[in-house]
Amino acid sequence: MFKYIVKRILQAIPLLFIITLITFLIINLAPGEPIYMFIDPESAKHVNIEVIKHKYGLDQPIHIRYFVWLKGILKFDFGISFLEKRPVLQMINQRLFATISLMLVSVIISFLIAIPAGIVSAVKRNSVGDYLFSTLSFIGVSIPSFWFGLMLILLFSLKLGWLPSSGMRENFDQFDFVDRLKHIILPACVLAFGTMASKMRYMRSSMLEVIRQDYIRTARSKGLSERIVIWKHAFRNALLPIITLLGMLLPGIFGGAVAVETVFGWPGMGRMIVQSTFSRDYPVIMGTELFSSILVIIGSLIADVLYAVADPRIKYN
Amino acid sequence: MEKLLEIKDLKTYFYTEDGVVPAVDGVSFYVKAGETLGVVGESGCGKSVTATSVLRLIPNPPGKIMKESQITFDGKDILKLTEKEMRKIRGNEISMIFQEPMTSLNPVYKIGDQISEALILHQRMSKKEAWEKSVEMLRLVGIPMPEKIADEYPHSLSGGMRQRAMIAIALSCNPKLLIADEPTTALDVTVQAQILDLMNELKNKVNASIMMITHNLGVVAETCDRVIVMYAGKVVEEGDVYSIFEDPKHPYTIGLLNSIPSEYSRGKKLDSIKGSVPNPLNMPKGCRFWPRCNKAMPICREKEPDIIKLGEERTVSCFLYGMEGDAK
Amino acid sequence: MAQVNLNLQNQEEVNIAESFEYSDTFSKKLKIFWRRFRKHKLAVVGLIILIILYTSAIFAPFIAPYDPNGTPDDLLFTDKAPTFKPYTDFNMNGEEVVFKPNYFGRDELGRDVFSRCLYAGRISLTVGFVSVGIYVLIGIIWGAIAGYYGGIVDSIMMRIVDAIMSMPTMMLLITILAVFKPNLYNVMIVIGLTGWTGVARYVRAEFLSLKKRDFVEAARCIGCSNARIIFKHILPNAMAPVIVAATMGIAGAILTESTLSFFGLGVQPPTASWGNMLTNAQELNTMIQSPWKAFYPGFLIFITVLSFNFVGDGLRDALDPKLKQ
Ligand SMILES: Nc1ncnc2c1ncn2[C@@H]1O[C@H](COP(=O)(O)OP(=O)(O)O)[C@@H](O)[C@H]1O
Ligand SMILES: [Mg+2]
Numbered sequence: 001m002f003k004y005i006v007k008r009i010l011q012a013i014p015l016l017f018i019i020t021l022i023t024f025l026i027i028n029l030a031p032g033e034p035i036y037m038f039i040d041p042e043s044a045k046h047v048n049i050e051v052i053k054h055k056y057g058l059d060q061p062i063h064i065r066y067f068v069w070l071k072g073i074l075k076f077d078f079g080i081s082f083l084e085k086r087p088v089l090q091m092i093n094q095r096l097f098a099t100i101s102l103m104l105v106s107v108i109i110s111f112l113i114a115i116p117a118g119i120v121s122a123v124k125r126n127s128v129g130d131y132l133f134s135t136l137s138f139i140g141v142s143i144p145s146f147w148f149g150l151m152l153i154l155l156f157s158l159k160l161g162w163l164p165s166s167g168m169r170e171n172f173d174q175f176d177f178v179d180r181l182k183h184i185i186l187p188a189c190v191l192a193f194g195t196m197a198s199k200m201r202y203m204r205s206s207m208l209e210v211i212r213q214d215y216i217r218t219a220r221s222k223g224l225s226e227r228i229v230i231w232k233h234a235f236r237n238a239l240l241p242i243i244t245l246l247g248m249l250l251p252g253i254f255g256g257a258v259a260v261e262t263v264f265g266w267p268g269m270g271r272m273i274v275q276s277t278f279s280r281d282y283p284v285i286m287g288t289e290l291f292s293s294i295l296v297i298i299g300s301l302i303a304d305v306l307y308a309v310a311d312p313r314i315k316y317n
Numbered sequence: 318m319e320k321l322l323e324i325k326d327l328k329t330y331f332y333t334e335d336g337v338v339p340a341v342d343g344v345s346f347y348v349k350a351g352e353t354l355g356v357v358g359e360s361g362c363g364k365s366v367t368a369t370s371v372l373r374l375i376p377n378p379p380g381k382i383m384k385e386s387q388i389t390f391d392g393k394d395i396l397k398l399t400e401k402e403m404r405k406i407r408g409n410e411i412s413m414i415f416q417e418p419m420t421s422l423n424p425v426y427k428i429g430d431q432i433s434e435a436l437i438l439h440q441r442m443s444k445k446e447a448w449e450k451s452v453e454m455l456r457l458v459g460i461p462m463p464e465k466i467a468d469e470y471p472h473s474l475s476g477g478m479r480q481r482a483m484i485a486i487a488l489s490c491n492p493k494l495l496i497a498d499e500p501t502t503a504l505d506v507t508v509q510a511q512i513l514d515l516m517n518e519l520k521n522k523v524n525a526s527i528m529m530i531t532h533n534l535g536v537v538a539e540t541c542d543r544v545i546v547m548y549a550g551k552v553v554e555e556g557d558v559y560s561i562f563e564d565p566k567h568p569y570t571i572g573l574l575n576s577i578p579s580e581y582s583r584g585k586k587l588d589s590i591k592g593s594v595p596n597p598l599n600m601p602k603g604c605r606f607w608p609r610c611n612k613a614m615p616i617c618r619e620k621e622p623d624i625i626k627l628g629e630e631r632t633v634s635c636f637l638y639g640m641e642g643d644a645k
Numbered sequence: 646m647a648q649v650n651l652n653l654q655n656q657e658e659v660n661i662a663e664s665f666e667y668s669d670t671f672s673k674k675l676k677i678f679w680r681r682f683r684k685h686k687l688a689v690v691g692l693i694i695l696i697i698l699y700t701s702a703i704f705a706p707f708i709a710p711y712d713p714n715g716t717p718d719d720l721l722f723t724d725k726a727p728t729f730k731p732y733t734d735f736n737m738n739g740e741e742v743v744f745k746p747n748y749f750g751r752d753e754l755g756r757d758v759f760s761r762c763l764y765a766g767r768i769s770l771t772v773g774f775v776s777v778g779i780y781v782l783i784g785i786i787w788g789a790i791a792g793y794y795g796g797i798v799d800s801i802m803m804r805i806v807d808a809i810m811s812m813p814t815m816m817l818l819i820t821i822l823a824v825f826k827p828n829l830y831n832v833m834i835v836i837g838l839t840g841w842t843g844v845a846r847y848v849r850a851e852f853l854s855l856k857k858r859d860f861v862e863a864a865r866c867i868g869c870s871n872a873r874i875i876f877k878h879i880l881p882n883a884m885a886p887v888i889v890a891a892t893m894g895i896a897g898a899i900l901t902e903s904t905l906s907f908f909g910l911g912v913q914p915p916t917a918s919w920g921n922m923l924t925n926a927q928e929l930n931t932m933i934q935s936p937w938k939a940f941y942p943g944f945l946i947f948i949t950v951l952s953f954n955f956v957g958d959g960l961r962d963a964l965d966p967k968l969k970q
Contacts, residue, residue, distance in 0.1 A: 018808035023820075030824045135687070138958070142951035144900055146907050147923060147943030154932050154939070214420040220374050222408035222435045222486065236425045248810075255815030259904050263927065273816060274908050277823040289820040293812040300811065312470035313424050 004308050012297050019293045020073060023286060024066050078291065079283030083276075088287035092269060099268035102261070103253050105184055106191035107246070114196045115239070118203025122211065122238075123230055133204075137197035145256055149190045149263035156186060187264040194256050195249055202245050207238040243307045247300025254292050321526050322371065322390050322411075322494055323347040328383035329363075329370045338597045340366040340380075342550040345624075348494065353520065353527040355541035355558070357534060357573070361594050363550040364530045365416075368496045371395065371528075372411060373403055391493060409439040412487040416499035418480035422471035428455070429467030432486050439490045454485040457522075459515060477508035484515065488523055495520075496528045501536065513539055534573060538562065543630065546570050549595055549605040552624075556631040566633040568610045604636070612637060681963035688959020691952035698949060702766040710745040711757035713764040714915050724935040725751040727758075750937040753925060762941055765917040769949065772833055772902040773895035779837025781891050784844025789880065791845070792852025803849070806842045814839055818901065819910060827910040829918075836898050844890055851883035885964040892957035896950045903946045919946045 060068075072079075078088040121130040156163045164183055210216065211234050219233040220226075258270035265271070269288050276284040325345045331338040341363040348354045356364050369375050370382055373395065388395040390411065395403070412435075415421045423431060432454055433447035442450065448467065455463035458481040471479055480500060487495055497516065501509040517540055520527055529540055537544055537558065544561045546554040546569065554567040565571045572590035592609035595601055601608050607617040616636050624634045682688060701708055717737050727750040736742050749758035791802040821835050905911035906920030914921055919942040925931055926939035 014804050015808045015811060018805055019812055022808065022812070022817075026821055026824055138687075138951060138954050142896065142900070142947055142954050144903055144907075144920075144943055144946045144950070146904060147939070147946065150923070150926055150932065150939050150943065153929075154936055158929070158933055214415060214417050215423040217369075217374060218415065218421045218483070218486075219423065220407070221372055221413045223404045223406070223438060224408075224434065225404060233423050233426075237423070240425070251811055251813040254813035258813075258815045258819070259907070262908065270816075273819055274910075277819060277908070277910060280823065282824065285820050285823050289812075289816040292816050296811050296813060311425065313472050 001308050005305050008301060008304050008308075012301050015297055016294065019297070020070055020290065021066070023290050023293075024069055027282075027286060028062060028065075073290070078287035081276075081284050082281045083279050083284075088283050089291075091272065091284060092288060092291050095267060095269045095272050098266060099257055099261070099270060102184060102187055102191065102266060102268060103257055105188040106195070107253065109188055110192035110196040110199055111242075113192070114199035115203050115242070118200045119207050119230065119235065119238070121200070121204045122207035125208070133200060137200045140193050140195075140197040143194070144259075145190050145194045146259040146263045148193065149187065149260055152186050152190060153263070187260045187266055190263075191253065191256050191260045195253055198249060198252075199242065199245065203238065203242060206241050207234060210234045210238040213237070240307060240311050243303050243310065244300075247296075247303035250296045250299045254296060319350055320347040320389075321350045322388070322528070324367075324371070325387040325389075327367065327370055327386040327388065329366050329375055329386075330381055330383060331379045332381065333379050336598045339550055339600065340597060341370065344547070344550070344552050346545050346552060346555060348526050348528055350493075350526055351524060352542040353529055353540055355537040355544040356528060356530045356547060357532060357537055357544060358547035359594055360532055361597070362547045364532075364547060365498050367547075368413065368498050368528065368530055371496065372407055372413060374407075405439070408435045408487075408492075409490045410492055411494045411496065412490065412492040413496040413498065414480070414483050414487050414500045416502050418476050418483055418503060421483055422479055424471055426470070427467065428469055428471060428474070428482050431471075432467070432482070432489055435486060435489055450489065451485070454489050455482065457488075457519070458482070458485045459511075460485075476504055477512065480504060480508075480512055481515070484512075484519070488519060488525075491523055492525055494528065495525045496530070498530045499532070500529075502531070502533070509536075516540065534562075546573070549600060550597070551605060552632075552634065553606065554633045554635075556627075560631060566627065566638060567606075567635050568612050568637070569606050572609075604634075678963050682959050685955075685959035685962050687955045688962075691955030691959070694948060694952040695956065698766060698945075698952075699770060701763055702770050705760075705763040705767060709757075709760035709763045711747075711760040713756065713761045713917055715754055715756040723751065723753055723755045724938075725755070726935070727937050749941040750935065752922075752935075752938050753931070758922070758938060758941055761917040761922060762919070762945055765919045765922060765942065766945065766949075768829065768912055768916070768918040769899050769903060769920075769946065772829070772836070773899045773953070775833045776836035776840065776898045776902075777891050777894045779834065780839075780841035780894065781844055781887060782841075783837070784841035785848050785880070785887065787841065788845035788848025788850075789852060792849035795853070799849070803846075806845050809839065810842045815901075815904070818905060819908070822905065822910045827905075827913065829912045829916070832902055832905055832911045836901055840894060840898065843894070844887055847886045847890055848883055851886065855882055888964060889957055889961040892960055893954055896953035896957065899946065899953070900950050919943070 076089055078092070080086065081088055081091060084091065117133045117136075121133045124130055163186055211230070215237075216229060216234055219229045224233070254270070257268060258274060260266065261268045261270035262274050269292060273285055273288040276288070324347065327341055327344045328339070329341040331340055344363070344367055346354070356367065358364055366375065366380075370386075371388060371390070373382070375382060382396060386396060390406070393406075395406070398406070422428070429448055429451045432451035433442075433444065436442045436447040436450055437444065440447075452463045452467050455466055460466050460478060460481050466474070466478070466482075471482070474482065484500075500516070501512050504512060513536060516527070516529075527540075529536065531537060541558050543557050544555070545552050546561070546567065548569050554561070554565070554570045561570065562574065565574055569590070576590065590609055591611075595605060595608065601618075603616075603618040603620055604610070604613075604622050607613040610617065614636060620636075622634045622636050624632050625638050626632050627638065705713075725747055727748060728746050729748060731743050731746055733741055733743050747757050747759060749762060752758055752761070787802060787806070791799040817839055818835055821839075822831060825831050825835075902911055903918065903920030903923075906918045907923050909921070909924055912918035912921055914924075922942040923939060932939060
């Protein structure tokens, strides 16, 4: 298993490398002077461009520039925000908790619904419930999350007045759990609804695969009840691969978070990147993009390692 | 000896998208208390389906046991029991060993837990008692270091060891009937012999009846008292081991015997039965064996042969023996 | 007589085998395809909805009661609630005239939301096809090369696919559009450039399994060139999952475009797109006072995307039942 984990980490390294390369190419293929990616065009009016170019090493060939830039990234230097004049990493750091907590709550909600729904769909294949869940999952992937969010705000915040429409907290002085919960519930549900579909379908096909297995027949032949056969013997086997699915879904969840955070005024990284586009704050945009990609890779790495720990089969292979 | 299990006119059909598959089509036989019955036939002839029907574990849909079928076990009409009553029989009074030892154990539970499960369920043992009994069962089936193995996951065991563990599960509740569905087919030849020896040895110890399903006549010769021969969902011949081997009646049985190397066939050319198993969706009319039979007569294509009683516990289903004065 | 006809028809149904064969004629394949597709009720409904949407987008100038970008008159009626009857009111010159109904109400500039939705449909419905066209092309070429050559070429190419797949696409799109200029063409190109990875994987997998098959070996034996083998022999066989992925990809592309336009990074006003029509709806006042502005464009996105997804599902059932579980 140790070998497996090491192998998995080694696989992540080229991915990270390619991702930095792609990000770097975006910066350098941009129309106009790439220098404006590093300094604010406003302040650049008053200084000698050549001097700045030299200062940032922009007069050097592209591959050298890449390694210089990469060295900075490896030292956690994501640049300085044009607007706020402080390190991008520091800004991300402030927003990280909000984004992660939103994603975590939404992942929990979506699993709590998707797993039982997927199992019921598989066990009662072609039943009314199966069709219902499959139609629901189609709706989930098809509904624009920003619009769905707006409609929920319209219903629950404006018409019914049950829940706040935006932000993270009302009470800044102390930590109020109920208040937090009220704020997170709508955005988390919207985010969960969009990502639930693939989990449900994956759970369904995973379960269908498992209930055909010989060991399920063995379990039945022991005289176990159908409930135990499904929820004990089949469940654990069908659930394990879902852990790795989480790694595959992370990019989508991040993407979904951008829209949801924007609509609900959630102070996370997604909202920050959208807001930065209006002020053309390139270091923040690029830093957020790169940072979230790295988080995704780390996330799927953790998911795969968890899978290796949870599945006794990996130990012996 | 009394009949422990009696099957009459068992019909198990599968309703697939392509049509109805009559996997088992009117099979009748019985197993007496304490005996080992061999069920032989080429693969696809419905042996496993027969066995799974006894436990009522046919996946439905697509499978269905037809109404006219009758299975009596120990005085109980199996097909009329409720699901709950049926669960009390599975694993407790009738248990089953499967062909695929590599995949028949749940990969995410420990061996000991998988044996304990049946004990806790049927014998109302506590977790600890069940675990101790599991270790004991593992020792009984000849697994070295049973305490350690009970604590392992199936993936650390070889095929032969896993099959022993399966046998331990099957025997843990002292069943009256053990159905062994090709228990050695997937194993190495040397391991096969060990497992068969083990089963022979245990049979005397636990005093269970065994239904030994196999396509290997060598296994039959080694373990069984009586044999039924199946072809395309039907029983074609039945008899004690001695008469089946010495005096086979049905052309299919004769073909089967000729296709295995044995001391009788030494020096002779081995021949196999020509042709192949019929498509279950499109069974030949009349006797299902006639397209491959070297003694086929015109009537074989027209009518299905009746089951003809040749003697005490000796039947054959073939027109060669239907005519007066032609028996024997 | 009627009886006989009926039987003949049944016979024909029976003759159409349930599976496609390499040798089947095109019209026979089409017949089998349609027979299977028809069974998927929701896919048929989706197809009908799409036909209606596309027809009304094409004929928008004839259907739209108002100019989508507004006239001076419209400014008099900002945020007017939906009406289904024509009404009389004063225009800019103080004359009393009859106005056509505003089925979806008017927006903050008095423009007719219904007319804008019709014109916006032209954009959203085009974006899907163009960007998916781009990425299917890239995906097929990429996957074909990787799958056909295998080995080190394959490993490197698939690592790149993995890397792109593990970048949050929305963040990547925002970054690229912020650096380049946000407009309709860039949105289409950028969605095309980032979305091809799934197609590449399908095509590669099909290639890996198909290139060992007899007919490809045979083609190689009679001396066909690599390109010819790829395009004439393997590709047609790998098309089924690609068509399904493309259909669902259109759905995804429409969703992405509308989200980007909603952020202000896509189609720029005054050109209407379903996404940018919602940008202003973010303000709570809008939501309270004129919710119709937020409802209709979003609902149209939803219905369109849903229809494409259903049609894609129907195509999957019809083209390759093995894919269904
Ligand atoms: N789940 C099923 N669906 C359809 N047909 C089945 C199913 N299970 C078994 N059959 C059919 O039943 C026949 C007998 O199978 P089986 O009893 O497994 O043969 P064997 O004698 O090798 O054990 C086969 O022709 C097989 O196609
Ligand atoms: Mg079998």
